[in-house]
Amino acid sequence: MTGKEIYQKLYDNIGNVIKGQSGAIRKLLAAFFSGGHVLLEDVPGTGKTTLAKALARSIDIQYHRIQFTPDLLPSDILGVSIFDPATQTFNFHQGPVFTNILLADEINRASPRTQSALLEAMAESQVSIDGNILQLNKMFFVIATQNPIEFHGTYPLPEAQMDRFAMRFKLGFVSTESEVMILSDQNKQHPIDTLLPCINHEDVLTLKQSLHEIRISDELKRYIVDIIRATRNIKGVQHGASPRASLALMKTAQALAIFDGKEFVSPDHIQELATTVIAHRIVLDPEALFSGVTAEDVVTETLGNTPVPI
Numbered sequence: 001m002t003g004k005e006i007y008q009k010l011y012d013n014i015g016n017v018i019k020g021q022s023g024a025i026r027k028l029l030a031a032f033f034s035g036g037h038v039l040l041e042d043v044p045g046t047g048k049t050t051l052a053k054a055l056a057r058s059i060d061i062q063y064h065r066i067q068f069t070p071d072l073l074p075s076d077i078l079g080v081s082i083f084d085p086a087t088q089t090f091n092f093h094q095g096p097v098f099t100n101i102l103l104a105d106e107i108n109r110a111s112p113r114t115q116s117a118l119l120e121a122m123a124e125s126q127v128s129i130d131g132n133i134l135q136l137n138k139m140f141f142v143i144a145t146q147n148p149i150e151f152h153g154t155y156p157l158p159e160a161q162m163d164r165f166a167m168r169f170k171l172g173f174v175s176t177e178s179e180v181m182i183l184s185d186q187n188k189q190h191p192i193d194t195l196l197p198c199i200n201h202e203d204v205l206t207l208k209q210s211l212h213e214i215r216i217s218d219e220l221k222r223y224i225v226d227i228i229r230a231t232r233n234i235k236g237v238q239h240g241a242s243p244r245a246s247l248a249l250m251k252t253a254q255a256l257a258i259f260d261g262k263e264f265v266s267p268d269h270i271q272e273l274a275t276t277v278i279a280h281r282i283v284l285d286p287e288a289l290f291s292g293v294t295a296e297d298v299v300t301e302t303l304g305n306t307p308v309p310i
Helices: 003-015 022-034 048-058 074-078 112-124 176-185 201-213 218-230 243-259 267-281 286-290 295-305
Strands: 038-041 063-067 079-084 089-094 101-105 126-129 132-135 141-146 167-169 237-239
Touching: 003 022, 003 048, 003 201, 003 243, 022 038, 022 048, 022 141, 022 167, 022 201, 022 243, 022 267, 038 048, 048 063, 048 101, 048 141, 074 079, 074 112, 112 126, 112 141, 167 267, 201 243, 218 243, 218 267, 218 295, 243 267, 267 295
Parallel strands: 038 141, 038 167, 063 101, 101 141
Antiparallel strands: 079 089, 126 132
16 A cells, blocks of 8 residues: 555544544644654543544554553553562563553643653653663654643643654534534444554554655755744744754654655645644743733744745
């Protein structure tokens, strides 16, 4: 199968469960195939966890879920060494981080110490345990969720960890027609209960490999950098987006080009993902926050003021 065929097959399979969220599915798959991680931030009941499950069940690979709570320890994520009296040795028991797709549910409910344990895994695809460095699966992908309207008992993610996510986006509420379809689909049972894998490990590697064949001109690379650099010089911005944002925007745009059956990246691909990739990396100063300015407003202003290559 071609990269576009693999994507379409996976997209359609997830769409059997997630109704009215075509844009969210497209963004999630762009992050997954480009090697980034995703933060889903939305109110309860919009399908964040279901979307992550649907992706995991649509691919014949390993999947683990961690429910983050205030008493969760780093060892609950990474694993622990247990002493075996019979052999007089310590045997390491792998934690749920040793998987392909990891769902970190309500990540902001865990303590900063536990959050930082996941940070190294996301950034380096490795963990340090008992003085040893253990490599994670090459296809390691984190989908984290958090509720933005309830702050009691939560620990906001620090800027350094927010920067590790390639994308942050919301699902939002679906249309009336889509919500009626959801009711009909779950009249007897949840459709995710019967969801089967439609692609395998090799298909994922094939599409990931084809990412390197997507052309992006020097003009568009400069366009990406100009957008990112502009966020650092806007009034009210305390910290703009980092060079990691430029890399994430380029790679995810290449993924969109594959999905669209193109051999090259266009400005439309970059503009489609700019807010999703950049906004969560921007830190506003208190005055801008008080006046109602959002990071999304900053990205929109930046896109409007940055000349598009012809």
